[in-house]
Amino acid sequence: MGHPLYQRRGAISYDSSDQTALYIRMLGDVRVRSQVGFEPERRSSHPYLCIDFRTLHTRLSCGSTSASSAPERRVHRLLSFQRYLHSSRLLRGVPQQIPLHILDEDYTGQARCMLEKVGTWNFDIFLFDRLTNGNSLVTLTFHLLNQYGLVELFQLDMVKLWRFLVMVQEDYHSDNPYHNAVHAADVTQAMYCYLREPMLAKSLTSYDILLGLVAAATHDLGHPGVNQPFLIKTDHYLATLYRNTSVLENHHWKSAVGLLRETGLFSHLPAEDSLNMERELGSLILATDISRQNEYLSRFRMHLDQENLCLSNASHRHFILQMALKCADICNPCRPWELSKQWSEKVTEEFFQQGDIEKKHKLEVSPLCxxxxxxxxxxxxxxxxxxxxxxxAEWARFSDTRLSQTMLGHMGLNKASWGGLQQEQTSISEEAEPSTAGADTEDAAVAQMDGSRTAGGTSSKEIPQGNRES
Known part of the structure; x- marks a missing residue:
């Protein structure tokens, strides 16, 4: 942190030697942007370029006091963890399985019982988040890395790993109803389910598994709660930085790399291995850009038609990891109704909040918003x-298992349930006046592919920037 080329300003980390690799962990820090070549005059010429989303998130939720206590809780957790390490035998050698009691501060008996079934598809991430006191992402990811033996295998420093996961969790905006740390935890749990599928379990290396879990945990890091078209039409500096291409995904990737470097989690590995990990992490996260859905789906379909996927080939394994992460990212419609419905309501509320902001500032309202x-x-x-x-459907062709059929079954039932609710709402509204709720579904889906993803919600913020459902 003391290195002159690697500095931190507030909530933002960046490498001042490479402007295109800004490691921006949060939006809206004017000081850093002015230091790396964004002229204040240009930024202030548009009303949306000076928005500080941290201020934004607290502005409309000023009744909440949780923000003020969060830093104290985080420091307390970290200090407790370090005190335990320094007073335990772990200092003299990491055991094969790190005992769960090192996490007693965040675990309850119920949370521990839930983790014993972390590979089941009906895993309730909302309940787990409550049982872990809002630390579902840290707790679940740490548990999975340990369960696979990756902490010992890659000789990861546990304090660095814990710090990395805490910082990742805190860099998700908790005021986003959908794109928050709970969504990241849900995607990580889904990714674990896919990694256990026979086709993958017998082929993936420990490196693949480590990469897949880290990518799932960080895939939406720093998501601002609005979509890419919003960032582009408001001339946001991230859109300029990434040239209007996979703006959010690039932001998530660079934010993750910034935290990896800041915590030094992989600093003990050879430099080439560490850089490869960063590059491949980016390749996975960039694959979650929903606007490139057809590109990946066509390639997947072609491989399956030609039956030429060879998972002993590293590039083919990486492609399957990309597809697994894409599935995990948008798997909400495939969950049991009780879970799927919650995610659907959350993502829709996030869309609607963006629309409210666009109306307020006389911007064209985005599709679905x-x-x-x-x-x-x-x-x-x-x-x-x-x-x-x-x-x-293509994933089920690749991995024709009970899980794949379960997911397709849930999706069919959920679709029918929404159809039934739609009919009820239409009948009620028609009694009063003609309804305009039935927007063309194909246009809606295409629009959603352009700027968001599936289930998730948002809260009423004043002015966000950048939503996408990754």
């Missing part, structure tokens, strides 16, 4: 029909 002309049901039905179903 107008709460007056869209409903949760019509958005989800379109998304399932044109985005989720084609992807999971």
């Amino acid at each position: 107008d709460r007056e002309t869209n409903t949760v049901g019509n958005i989800q039905i379109g998304f399932m029909t044109y985005v989720a179903e084609p992807l999971f």
Whole structure:
């Protein structure tokens, strides 16, 4: 941290020797942007370029006091963990399985019992997050890395690993109803389910598994709660930095790399291995850009048609990891109804909040973001029909297992449930006046592919920037 080329300003880490590799962990720090070549005049010429999203998130939730206590809780957790390490035998050698009691501060008996079933598809991440006191991402990811023996195998320093995971969790905006740390934990749990599928379990290396879990945990890091088109049309500096291409995904990737370097989690590895890990992490995260869905799906379908996937080939294994992460990222429609419905409502609320902001500032309202002309049901039905179903049908061709059939079964039932709710709402609204809620589902799905992803929600913020459902 003391290195002159690697500095930290507030919540932002960046490498001042490489402007295109800014490791931006949060949006809106004007000081850093001015130091790396963004002229204040240009930024202030547009009303959205000076928005500080940290201020934004607290502005409309000023009644909450949780923010003030969070830093104290984090420091307390870290100090407790370090005190335990320094007073235990772990200092004299890491055991094969790190005992769960080192996490007693965040674990309850119920949370520990849940982790014993972490590989089941009906895993309730919302309950788990409550049982871990809002630390689902840290707790679950640490548990999985340890369960696979990756902490010992890669000789990861546990204090660095814990610090990395805590910082990752805290860099997700908790005020985003959907793109928050709970979504990241849910995607990580889904990724674990896929890694255990026979086709992958017998082929993936420990390196692949480490990469897949880290990518899942960080895939939406620093998501601001609005989509890429919003960033582009408001001339946000991230859109300029990444040339309007996979803006959010590049931001998530660079943010993750910044935290890896800041914590030094892989600093003990050979430099070439560490750089390869960063590059491949980026390749996985960039694959979650929903606007490139057809590109990946066509390639996947071609491999399956030609039956030429060879998982002893490193590049083919990496491609399957990309597809697994894509599935994990948009698997909400495939969860049991009780879970899927919650995610659907969250993502839709996030869309609607962006629309509210666009209306307030006289901007064209983005597709799916107008709460007056869209409903949760019509958005989800379109998304399932044109985005989720084609992807999971191909995944089932690749991995024809009980899990794949379970996911397709849940999606069919969920789609029917939303259809039933839509009919009820339509009947009620028609009694009063003609309804405009039934937006064309295919157009809605295509629009959603452009700027967001599946289930997730948001809260009422004043002015966000950048939503996408990764």
